Amino acid sequence: MSFASIPPMVRRSRSVGAEVAAHLERLITSGELRAGDRLPAERELAASLNVSRASLREAMFELESKKLIERHQGRGSVVAEQPEGVAQLYENLSELDVEIANATELRDLVEPRIAQLAALRAADSNLISLEEVLARSHAELSPEESLALDVEFHTLLAHAAQNPLLVTLCTMTTSWTRNTRELGHRTRQGREVSFRGHQAIYEAVLARRPAPAGAAMERHLREVREVSSRQGAHPEPA
């Protein structure tokens, strides 16, 4: 096992701590250090790497935040077991993916509630607007037209819930998830699924039945997501 000193010339672009962290990370990922291996004491390791203990500790912080090592006062530090599974999967998502996931999570929370409240509170004018949008919706539309009507339906529904905050949230989640939703409208089947979902929601709202309206919205979101995910593993539509 070599904790040999780091080549000095390298020390320009990164901080000493980052340099050391990269060095140790390489030792771990390359297999020179295995999960469960005990690292030398900080003072010792710092000396053998020709850095101060402060810089070494900076590196340790970084490695710990990456969950590559575990540190225990009085016991020392060991190379962590490599976590695999859902948690790790979540870690590996890009920032963009995480943001979309967060927005989707919020949408899944808000939209069913909007449907419920719309069923309770929709004014006649709201119902008329919704019906007009549905009348213009069918599977033969272009993807762009279909997406526009999709957005309009959900926005009108939010208005029918008579809570401006929910309208704002609907608008925002719509803009964040637009790219994903666009995928769903690319195919005739996708447009059909979306359209039928809206229809079911509308009927429950018209019948003033909050619970079925919320359930219909949940089903709609689920179905649309399935269609979208089938459509594209490439979330860049331009």
Added chain:
Amino acid sequence: MSFASIPPMVRRSRSVGAEVAAHLERLITSGELRAGDRLPAERELAASLNVSRASLREAMFELESKKLIERHQGRGSVVAEQPEGVAQLYENLSELDVEIANATELRDLVEPRIAQLAALRAADSNLISLEEVLARSHAELSPEESLALDVEFHTLLAHAAQNPLLVTLCTMTTSWTRNTRELGHRTRQGREVSFRGHQAIYEAVLARRPAPAGAAMERHLREVREVSSRQGAHPEPA
């Protein structure tokens, strides 16, 4: 802007650095520190927090790795731009002139979900923070202290849900419903009800049981509202 010293009694379960990092993170995500704000110099900030520069720097490393701050040698550290979604949400919502009823409706929707997600996703550090707040909470506190801890508990719980958008929503609904919530903390009984509710929620989260956590939150919101409305009907100063 208060970088006031951290309550000393808390320093048991976590390192000083982690404590400071949590403190600063709360300042940032709660909006007290806005994107682009310049942080005090390390020496200065360490002094005002009563910690060594080494510990302060440990906290800074953590915040930087979370991309909450950016640091530049010779120039200082600034609060990083929030993810676009959070910034947009914050901006759009803070412009609204909000009715309390609408805000309450949103809160009733969001908070139970936050509790559920916290039960699924809370990290150890989240749990420690929550427990610390509970340890400081009891019915004998002043109304102001009690309300502050109430707000802190819900904010920390939102963090534990690991969705920045939910944190922002929690922050906004809190600021809108603050006056109403203040009523509930005026009486000893009100503070007791609030505290017990938080405890029940925390226990469900700690046990990783999402459904009971959500149910406990719903019960908590209901109970607190009853107390507040009783109080609002017959206002009796402390």
Added chain:
DNA sequence: GGTAGTCATTGGTCAGACCAGTGGGCCCAC
């Protein structure tokens, strides 16, 4: 044989010094 105390080891924290970019202000030459 078990138990309580001891102590070396390890990470945690602190204080203070000096190094190394950064940027604004000052001064001089033009």
Added chain:
DNA sequence: GTGGGCCCACTGGTCTGACCAATGACTACC
């Protein structure tokens, strides 16, 4: 008056060495 260049205060980066606190093995005692 203006431009350029130097200087210096300020900020983060790094190092040193000291002491605190948790851990666990070892030891002496019962």
